Amino acid sequence: MKQTELFTKTTKENPKDEKSINAQLLMRAGFIDKLGAGIYSYLPLGLMVIENIKNIVREEMNKIGGQEILMPSLHPKENWEITGRWGVEEMYKIKDENLGLGWTHEEIITPLVKKYASTFPKYIYQIQSKFRNEPRAKSGILRGREFLMKDLYSFHKSEEDLNDYYEKVKEAYFKIYERCGIKEKTFLALASGGEFSSSFSHEFQTITDAGEDNIYTCKDCGCSFNEEVFESRCDCGSTQFDKRKSIEVGNIFKLGDKYSKLFKMDNIVMGCYGIGITRVMGAIVEVFNDDKGIIWPKEVSPFYIHLIELDTDASEIYDNLQREGVKVLYDDRQKSAGEKLSDCDLIGIPIRIILSKKTIEKNCVEIKRRGSDKIELIEINKLIEFIKNEL
RNA sequence: CGGGGUAUAGUGAAACGGCUAUCACGAGUCCUUUGGGAGGAUUUAUUCUGAGUUCGAAUCUCAGUACCCCGACCA
Numbered sequence: 001m002k003q004t005e006l007f008t009k010t011t012k013e014n015p016k017d018e019k020s021i022n023a024q025l026l027m028r029a030g031f032i033d034k035l036g037a038g039i040y041s042y043l044p045l046g047l048m049v050i051e052n053i054k055n056i057v058r059e060e061m062n063k064i065g066g067q068e069i070l071m072p073s074l075h076p077k078e079n080w081e082i083t084g085r086w087g088v089e090e091m092y093k094i095k096d097e098n099l100g101l102g103w104t105h106e107e108i109i110t111p112l113v114k115k116y117a118s119t120f121p122k123y124i125y126q127i128q129s130k131f132r133n134e135p136r137a138k139s140g141i142l143r144g145r146e147f148l149m150k151d152l153y154s155f156h157k158s159e160e161d162l163n164d165y166y167e168k169v170k171e172a173y174f175k176i177y178e179r180c181g182i183k184e185k186t187f188l189a190l191a192s193g194g195e196f197s198s199s200f201s202h203e204f205q206t207i208t209d210a211g212e213d214n215i216y217t218c219k220d221c222g223c224s225f226n227e228e229v230f231e232s233r234c235d236c237g238s239t240q241f242d243k244r245k246s247i248e249v250g251n252i253f254k255l256g257d258k259y260s261k262l263f264k265m266d267n268i269v270m271g272c273y274g275i276g277i278t279r280v281m282g283a284i285v286e287v288f289n290d291d292k293g294i295i296w297p298k299e300v301s302p303f304y305i306h307l308i309e310l311d312t313d314a315s316e317i318y319d320n321l322q323r324e325g326v327k328v329l330y331d332d333r334q335k336s337a338g339e340k341l342s343d344c345d346l347i348g349i350p351i352r353i354i355l356s357k358k359t360i361e362k363n364c365v366e367i368k369r370r371g372s373d374k375i376e377l378i379e380i381n382k383l384i385e386f387i388k389n390e391l
Numbered sequence: 392c393g394g395g396g397u398a399u400a401g402u403g404a405a406a407c408g409g410c411u412a413u414c415a416c417g418a419g420u421c422c423u424u425u426g427g428g429a430g431g432a433u434u435u436a437u438u439c440u441g442a443g444u445u446c447g448a449a450u451c452u453c454a455g456u457a458c459c460c461c462g463a464c465c466a
Binding site: 009011012013014015016017018019020034036037089090103104106132134135136138143151191193201212248251253255272274310311334335336337338339340341342343345354356357358366 | 392397398401402403404416417418424425426427428429457458459460462463464465466
């Protein structure tokens, strides 16, 4: 993609009405635009990140038998009256219509599976916009009123089968966070089961000061607990904990027969498993940034290479990289070097390649990784080989 | 939903109750520039909305709205 054609713009100043790092950097770098509190547009760069995260999630869900569907956002009142959740304040309701906007999908998926599934287990998921009338949207895209979420629902004939699958989803989730680059900072924390479960649930919590939760991690066994279920002694006997702020990037619940019973599915137990796609994106930015901008992990970055020409023409290199299928953003703008380099740092693509008069003299391009100060020169005719080894 | 704060050009800021509301950046046009945000010329506003005080309001008062932060809330 040529930068002159890219639908986006960077700004030097931080937006005055955003304090959170993820919102400031994503807006300054031109990934997102703010429409209201907790309501954002995703511009091409932002959408590329979203699509990358979605694809990672999709691949890992498919590996554990998930089948993707798409359910509507508009939900009839009747479905929600069956579970008694029509009155929930979080739900946006459409005036003078018996419709509300979906903030979760148990009320839709359960009758749907009842209608179409003849054998079990079944693992059905979707990636879709959720709407929640948050009393206080905050922290940029970490807590929005409209946001993207992957929600998987599993249906089983026995508790044992549910338990087995629950463990599989745990593993799949860690694989997702690993590919998103945040595994080192993400902990499985025990949390309460919520309104419908007497047991516990699990949350995936990414350590960041921008988070709204506190988790306690046992210094001996490494088990983590959400504040709400934290007791001063771990199961392993230890009383020493690290308390840290974190953001919940996923959660998994055993629903038991609560919903299957209400929708008259006999002898079926359910689990539900969520990942906030846009929240994961925000969490990545919160974890990976410096004073110059974002530092995208490889697999979620909108591009892999940021090719910059300084007072010369790098279109031949761009064409060659394109031909090799490398995702490259080509800064062909007629701008000062300072501005191009600053924008490059701000946008945060993993590898920067510069072609300038200085490097041409040596028949080279300059390569620098975002987040590192090390600069290396590579001969132009060896560039493709070099990049292929990196991929 | 409680508490605190803010609202001026696309963005960020300035302007004692008093001159044609100023500056920088961005964007448009023209010329010169190019290794860490370059220079000149020129264009770019319903001061959030409504009411009030006043000879006179961006500035003071009241109400509303929006946004940010703290808390409450949070599948």
